[in-house]
Amino acid sequence: MSAQHAGDPATFAADVLDEGPAEIEFEPGVASRRPVKTSAAGALVRDSAGRVLFVVPVYKPVLDIPGGMTEDDESPKAAALREIREELGLDVRLGRLLVVDWTPRNGVWRDCHQFVFDGGVVDGAVACDPELRGVEYLTLDDARPRIYPSLHRRLTLAVTALESGTTRYAEFGRET
Template identity: 85%
Template sequence: MTALHHGDPAAFAADVLDEGPPEPEHDPGVASRRPTKTSAAGALIRDSTGRMLFVVPTYKSVLDIPGGMTEDDESPKAAAAREIREELGTDLALGRLLVVDWTPRNGVWRDCHQFVFDGGVLDGAVAHDPELESVVYLTLDEARPRIYPSLHRRLVLAVAAAESGSTRYAEFGREV
């Protein structure tokens, strides 16, 4: 079963009850006419030498960080934990949020909020998902020609955020 959130289930259930009944539509159909924005979440995971963990997907020609798209009613942190469990076969204790990045529409993909959490240190990860060819540990410079430029910019921000203890906001990988 997919967790809807990342945290204490009893506290989450109490928070939902505290909100009261669902908000009614005062203008029938207004909710269905609103834009749908997607979100994705991943983790900055490094090995004990400081290299970053990248997944090698079978369905695209570039590397990515472990993570993926959120499902309906799923929080970004819960999605990152679920995707990491699926991709790497491990339950990773995700740390704090490092970056929130907005990316524009790209081909068939809607604009998206991208969340990067601190995944800590993990040595010797292997791919456990049939959608992955493998995983690789690379420095950011080594990875640069094999990742999207926006991901490179986002990861530069994530490293800076991890080192400074801050959280960064970006648009298409550029801090604003």
Template identity: 80%
Template sequence: MSAQHAGDPAAFAADVLEEGPAEVEYEPGIAARRPGKTSAGGALIRDSTGRVLFVVPTYKPVLDIPGGMTDENESPKAATIREIREELGLDVELGPLLVVDWTPRNGVWRDCHQFVFDGGIVDDASPHDDELEAVVYLSLDEARPRIYPSLHRRLTLALKALDAGTTFYAEFGREV
């Protein structure tokens, strides 16, 4: 269920009904032939000194921001809220969308639309999930050797968007 309807399932159901009957295929099988694209949502959370909150996952060798992949029929914003609750035990009200970034296929992972939302200021976050070893607050320069270059570019854009009060579109972390 989308974040805007999270507190009101009846409103979500009404929107679904208003959309009308499910679309049918005029050419059988065309939908199944379309590529599956993933999406993920994450939050740019900072502490009161401006450092960025990174999670230390147990399942990959690099740091990441709080968030994760969307579940089926889940919006990126709802996934971000869910993942922050699961990972950090926090209920945050996300601010505006800062960056939409397309990333290409990488090994076993399909290409992906990645959404970065303003997660606000949170001091003293701690892990609340077995998937995390720890959390750390770092400047982007301090984090650079411990994160993927594309995430560094994406977060640089996110901080720029935060300062400018805008949203950026990027491809592999580079503004387009």
């Protein structure tokens, strides 16, 4: 079983066995011609005042939410949990999926499926990763000039999903 799997290890192992032997290519090269998509996952973490937790990365000029890119054979939820542990030193219990958002290619970055999970309420989080300058709790309005517009749209949908109990699907932060 993949160490990155966020579910029950015994169930996951049984599910893998139930799939049968690894699939082979009947038409050589067909798999290598398929596009490669990336995925990333993060968490909407709030403080007790309702402000959103943002991380301040050293590698880009904008704020982001805790989370990051998935690794090979890692689920989005497992990636979010791993990144939160690495970035903030927290072992949180992620709640439900709030938003799935597709973002188009941007410069060196491929198009990506972005997953936002409910990260619950955490007061007093601190950065503990050298990739971060720190953390800030901000309202979405206060964060708006310091985050990408698509992230602002995605997080607005995440707050709506949290309040409504309904997961949202978006493309570049716009619900479709």
